[in-house]
Amino acid sequence: MNFDKISRRGVLKGTAALTVGSALPVSRALAADATIGFIYVGSRDDYGYNQAHAAGAAALKKLPGIKVVEEEKVPETDAVEKTMESMINLDGATLLFPTSFGYYNPHMIKMAQKFPKLRFEHCGGLWSDKDPKNAGSYFGYIDEAQHVAGVIAGYSSKSGKLGFVAAKPIPQVLRNINAWTLGAKLANPKITTQVIFTGDWSMPVKEAEATNSLIDQGVDVITCHVDGPKTVVENAARRGAMVTGYHVNQSVLAPKAYLTGAEWNWEALYPRFVKMFTSGETIPNFYRGGLKEEIVKVSPYGDMVSAEAKAKADEVKAALTAGSYVIFKGPIADNKGATVVEAGVSRGQTDPELEKMSYLVEGVIGATS
Amino acid sequence: MKADVGAPVGTPVVKSGAGDFLRLPPFTAKIGGAAEYVVIPAGALLASLALFGIFVALFGKNPLDLYFYMYQGAFGTWFSWQNTLTRAAPLILTALCTALPAQLGMVIIGGEGALLIGALCATSAALAIPGAPPLVVDIAMAVAGMIGGGLWIMLSGALRQYRGVNETISSLLLVYIALAILNFLVEGPMRDPTSLNKPSTPEIGAANMIGSIPGTDVHWGFMFGIIAAVLSYILIYHTVFGFAARVAGGNLRAARVVGLSVGKLILIVCFLAGAAAGLAGMFEVAAVQGRTNANLAAGYGFAGILVAFLARQNPLAVIPVAILLGGIGASGGLLQRRLGLPDASVLVLEGVIFVMVLASDTLYGRLSIFRAKGA
Numbered sequence: 001m002n003f004d005k006i007s008r009r010g011v012l013k014g015t016a017a018l019t020v021g022s023a024l025p026v027s028r029a030l031a032a033d034a035t036i037g038f039i040y041v042g043s044r045d046d047y048g049y050n051q052a053h054a055a056g057a058a059a060l061k062k063l064p065g066i067k068v069v070e071e072e073k074v075p076e077t078d079a080v081e082k083t084m085e086s087m088i089n090l091d092g093a094t095l096l097f098p099t100s101f102g103y104y105n106p107h108m109i110k111m112a113q114k115f116p117k118l119r120f121e122h123c124g125g126l127w128s129d130k131d132p133k134n135a136g137s138y139f140g141y142i143d144e145a146q147h148v149a150g151v152i153a154g155y156s157s158k159s160g161k162l163g164f165v166a167a168k169p170i171p172q173v174l175r176n177i178n179a180w181t182l183g184a185k186l187a188n189p190k191i192t193t194q195v196i197f198t199g200d201w202s203m204p205v206k207e208a209e210a211t212n213s214l215i216d217q218g219v220d221v222i223t224c225h226v227d228g229p230k231t232v233v234e235n236a237a238r239r240g241a242m243v244t245g246y247h248v249n250q251s252v253l254a255p256k257a258y259l260t261g262a263e264w265n266w267e268a269l270y271p272r273f274v275k276m277f278t279s280g281e282t283i284p285n286f287y288r289g290g291l292k293e294e295i296v297k298v299s300p301y302g303d304m305v306s307a308e309a310k311a312k313a314d315e316v317k318a319a320l321t322a323g324s325y326v327i328f329k330g331p332i333a334d335n336k337g338a339t340v341v342e343a344g345v346s347r348g349q350t351d352p353e354l355e356k357m358s359y360l361v362e363g364v365i366g367a368t369s
Numbered sequence: 370m371k372a373d374v375g376a377p378v379g380t381p382v383v384k385s386g387a388g389d390f391l392r393l394p395p396f397t398a399k400i401g402g403a404a405e406y407v408v409i410p411a412g413a414l415l416a417s418l419a420l421f422g423i424f425v426a427l428f429g430k431n432p433l434d435l436y437f438y439m440y441q442g443a444f445g446t447w448f449s450w451q452n453t454l455t456r457a458a459p460l461i462l463t464a465l466c467t468a469l470p471a472q473l474g475m476v477i478i479g480g481e482g483a484l485l486i487g488a489l490c491a492t493s494a495a496l497a498i499p500g501a502p503p504l505v506v507d508i509a510m511a512v513a514g515m516i517g518g519g520l521w522i523m524l525s526g527a528l529r530q531y532r533g534v535n536e537t538i539s540s541l542l543l544v545y546i547a548l549a550i551l552n553f554l555v556e557g558p559m560r561d562p563t564s565l566n567k568p569s570t571p572e573i574g575a576a577n578m579i580g581s582i583p584g585t586d587v588h589w590g591f592m593f594g595i596i597a598a599v600l601s602y603i604l605i606y607h608t609v610f611g612f613a614a615r616v617a618g619g620n621l622r623a624a625r626v627v628g629l630s631v632g633k634l635i636l637i638v639c640f641l642a643g644a645a646a647g648l649a650g651m652f653e654v655a656a657v658q659g660r661t662n663a664n665l666a667a668g669y670g671f672a673g674i675l676v677a678f679l680a681r682q683n684p685l686a687v688i689p690v691a692i693l694l695g696g697i698g699a700s701g702g703l704l705q706r707r708l709g710l711p712d713a714s715v716l717v718l719e720g721v722i723f724v725m726v727l728a729s730d731t732l733y734g735r736l737s738i739f740r741a742k743g744a
Contacts, residue, residue: 043712071702073712076664078588078657082452083702089448090441091706102567102664106657124566168556170566199552200663356565369557 033065034094034278037087039080040072041100041227042202048228048247049201053099053123055248056266060274069093076102084111088118095119095277097270101126108135119277127285136283138269141290141349143179145262146223147327148298148317149244150183152260153221154191155309156242157184162193163214163241165224165232167201169368171357173225176262178361179327180223180244185363186312194219195366201227211235221259233258242304249299260313261299268294290349291321334359335366405733406686410679413729414693417722424717430708438707442700449699454587457695459484461594462649463673464680464687465601466522469642470536471682472605473635474618479525479540480646481670482547483518487647488654489551490517492661493559495573495654506577510651518647519640521547526639530632548666555662569662579656590652594691597645601684604641614638646670675719679726694719 036057044054050072061068069091074080080103087093098108101124112120112135120132125139153162162184166173181193194217196210207224211232214222223244224232230253236243237254245251245261276283289295298317301310319325328351331343340359341347347354360366422432443453466480494513495506525543528534554560554570561571579589605611617624617631624631653665676694680686701715 069706071705071712074702075667077653077667078455079667079698082455082699085448086442086452086699086702087706089446090703102662106659168568170568172566 034274035067035069035087035092036060036274037084037091037093037096038068038070039074039083039087039096039098039100039103040070041076041102042073044070044072046228047230047233047250047253048226050099050227052247052264053097053266056264056270057097059267060270063271063274065278066274074100076100076107078107081107081111084108084120085114088115093118095121095274097121097123099123104137119283121273121283125286125288131285133285136285136287138273138287138295140264140269140293140295141288142262142264142296143175143327144290144320144349145296145298146176146246147179147183148313148320149223149260149262150180151186151313151316152183152301152305152309153180153223153242153244154184154187155306155312156259156304157188157191157221159218159220160188160191161217161219162191163211163217163219163222164193164195164364164366165207165210165214165222165226166195166197167203167226168199169197171355174357174360174368175354176225176246177364178357178359181361181363182327182332183316186316187309191363193364193366195360195364197366198226204228204231207231208235211241212239215239215241223261245299251299251302255302256304258299258302259305260301263297263299265294265297288350291317292323328354333362335362335364337362405736406681409729409732409736410681410726413725414722417718417725420721420725421718424721425708425710425714428710430710434708435704438703439697439700442703443696451585451587452699453692453696454585454591455695456698457691458588458591458594459649459653459669460672460676460691460694461598461687462590462645462652463670464676464691465597465645465673465684466518466642466670467674467677468680468682468684468687469601469605469638469645470522470526470635471677472611472614472618473638474621475526475529475635475639476537477522477525477540477639477642478537478674479522479543479670480642480649480673481666481668482540482544483521483643483646484650484653484670485544485547485551485665486521487514487518487643487650488661488665489554489559489650490514490647491651491654492570492573495577496559496571499574503577506573507579507655510573510577510655511648514647514651514654515644516647518650519642519644522643522646523636523640526635530635544670551661551665552663559661561660564662567662569660572660573654575659577655578659579652588652588656590649590656593648593652595688597648598684598688601641601645605684610634610637646673649673675723679723681730 038057040050040053042050044050057068057070060066069087071083074083080098084096087096104122104124104126108120108122109131112132116134120135122137123139125137127135127137164177166177177195184191194214198206198210207226208231211222221242222232222236224246229246229250233243233245233250233253237257242257242259243254244259248263249261251258273283326346326348328341328347330341330345331339332341334340358368360368422435425435426432443449463480463484466483467477470477491510491514494509498506498509521543525536525540528539529536556568559570560568581588582592613629614634617629617634621631649669654661658664676687676691680690697715697718704710704714705712
C-alpha cells in the first residue's frame with residue numbers, strides 16, 4: 001500500500017475543501033427577522049426536561065420570520081458561554097434561551113454583561129435586581145400541576161402506598177413531593193408517599209432500581225422528579241404499577257399505566273415572549289406563573305382514571321386556575337411531627353418561604369438529608 | 370507500548386537500550402524519525418475525517434459542508450480559535466495526569482477525581498483566607514489544588530506499590546469517591562445556605578477570580594497547561610529523574626537491578642500527575658465557576674485520557690492534541706446547528722480518530738521513506 005501517495009492526496013483534498021469553505025459567507029443559510037438560540041443540558045428527546053423546552057422551541061419555528069438554532073448536551077461550564085457566543089457570532093442570535101438551571105450564574109450573567117444589547121432568558125426564576133437588565137429568568141409553579149396529579153394518584157392507589165423517585169432534596173423537588181402528597185391526601189388522608197433520592201438529575205440505573213424497590217414495597221402509583229422520567233415510567237408500567245408523569249406527556253411510553261402528569265407548557269409561553277421581543281416590548285425580567293398563566297398544564301387523564309377522581313381533580317384544577325386555592329395552607333406538619341405551616345396561615349404561590357422549603361410533609365416516608 | 374523495549378535483565382540497560390527508551394528522539398538527532406511522528410498521526414487524522422465524511426454522507430448530508438463547518442467552528446474565525454483554546458485549557462492538564470504515569474508503564478485514568486479534589490481544596494483555601502490579597506489567594510488556591518490532586522493520584526500509586534492493587538481500577542474507582550465527597554461537602558458542611566436549588570460552596574469572590582490572557586477571552590489555565598506540559602517534557606526526556614522513570618517503565622526488574630528506587634519514582638510521578646489535574650480543577654474554580662458545585666464534574670478528566678493516548682503519552686504532543694479535541698468540541702455546536710447532526714456525532718468522530726491513531730501505531734518504522742532518511 002502506497003501510504004505516502006494517499007496521505008498527500010488527502011492533504012490536498014483537505015486544503016482544497018478549506019479554501020472553498022473559507023470563501024463562503026458564514027451565515028449563508030440564515031435569513032430571518034430574529035434568530036433565537038436554544039441550549040439544552042441533555043438530549044432534546046429525553047421525554048423530560050429538555051424535550052419540554054424543545055417543544056417550546058418547535059412552537060417558535062412555526063412563527064414567520066423566526067429562525068431557531070439549537071444545541072443539546074451542553075455542560076454547565078464555560079462551554080455554555082462559548083455556545084452562546086457562537087450562536088451570537090456565527091448565527092446572529094439576538095435572543096437566547098439557555099434552559100438549564102446551572103447555566104445562570106456565572107455563565108449567562110457573564111454573557112449578558114458582554115452583550116448588553118442582546119436578550120437572555122433563563123429557566124429557573126433566579127433573576128434579582130442586582131443582575132443585568134437584559135437578562136431574565138422565568139419559571140412555572142409546576143407544583144400546582146403536581147397537586148392535581150396527586151389527587152388522581154390518591155384515588156387510583158389501591159394499596160394506599162405511593163412512590164416518588166427524586167433527584168436531590170432541594171426546595172423545588174421537595175415542593176413537588178409535598179404538593180403531590182397533599183393532593184393524594186385529599187383522596188385518602190392516610191396515604192403515604194415513599195420517596196427515594198437518586199442523588200443526581202440523570203441516573204437511569206438508580207432510577208430503575210428505585211422504581212423496582214418501591215414496587216417491591218407495595219407501592220402502586222409512582223411519579224418522579226428527574227430530568228428524564230422515561231426510565232421510571234417504563235419500568236413502573238412493566239411491573240404493573242401506575243404512573244403520573246413529569247415535564248412532558250409520557251403516555252406514549254406507557255399508555256396503559258399513565259394516569260396523568262404535570263407538564264410544562266413552554267409552547268404557550270415562548271411564542272408570548274418572542275412576540276414581546278419582536279414588537280420591541282420588554283420581556284419582564286422575572287416571570288412566573290402556574291396553571292392560570294398557562295405555564296404549566298396537566299396531562300389528559302388516562303382511560304383507567306375513575307370518574308370520582310376526575311371530578312375531584314377537575315375541581316382542584318379549576319380552583320387553582322381561578323386563583324382561589326392554596327396548596328400550602330395551614331395547619332401542615334412535617335413528617336417528624338413539627339408544624340411547618342401554622343393553622344390559619346396560607347402560603348400562596350408567590351410566598352418566598354416556599355422557595356426555601358426544606359421539609360417533607362406528614363405522610364411522606366423519607367428524609368431530606 | 371513496551372513491546373519494543375526488550376533489554377534483557379542484567380545487561381547494561383542504560384547503554385544498549387537507551388535509543389529504544391526515547392519514544393520521541395531529540396529533533397536534531399533524527400529528522401526522519403521525527404517527521405514520522407508528525408506525518409503518521411496526521412495521516413490517521415485525515416483518514417478519520419474521510420471516514421466520518423462517509424458516515425455523514427450516509428445521513429444525507431454533504432461532507433464538504435461538514436468539513437467547512439468543522440473548520441469554521443474550530444479555527445475559522447478569531448472567536449472560533451478562542452472557543453477552541455478555552456476548551457483545550459483543562460484538557461492539557463488532565464491529559465498530563467495520564468501521560469506522566471504512563472512513562473512508568475502505569476495506566477492512570479482517574480484524572481477526573483484529582484480534578485474534583487483539586488477544585489475542592491482550592492475552594493477551601495480561598496474560603497479559609499477571606500481577607501488576603503487576590504494574588505495570595507490565587508497562589509494558595511493553586512498550591513492547595515495541586516497538593517490535593519497530587520495526593521489523590523499518589524494514593525493510587527501507593528496502593529499499587531504497597532498493596533499490589535491495579536492502578537487503573539483504583540484510580541477509576543477513586544473518581545466516584547471524589548464525586549461522592551464533593552457532593553457530600555457541597556450539599557452539607559461547605560454549602561452556601563443561599564444556594565437553594567443548586568447546592569454550591571460560597572463564592573471565592575469576584576476579586577479573586579483569575580482573568581483572561583490579555584487580548585483574548587481564554588483563561589490563564591491554558592498558559593499554565595502549556596507550561597506544565599513543557600516542564601513535564603523536560604522532566605521526562607532531559608533529566609536523570611525522567612530517565613530513571615522511563616527505565617522503570619521499560620523494564621521494572623531491570624530498573625531494580627540497576628538500583629533505582631522504583632517505589633519512590635511511582636509515588637513522585639503519580640503526585641505530579643495528580644497535581645496537574647488538581648491545577649485544572651483550581652482553574653475551573655478560579656477562572657470559570659467561582660465556586661465548587663456539581664458542575665465541575667464535566668468530564669474533563671475523562672477527555673484527558675483520550676488526549677494522552679492520542680498524544681502517545683508524550684507531554685509535548687499533548688498540547689496540539691488537546692487543541693485538536695478542543696476544536697472538535699467547539700465545532701460540534703455548529704454541526705448540530707447547521708447540519709442538524711445529533712450531539713453524539715462528535716463522539717463518533719472522536720472515537721474514529723482514537724481507533725485510527727491507535728491502529729496507525731503499527732506503521733511506525735515500516736514506511737521506507739522515513740527509513741531512507743532516518744536510521
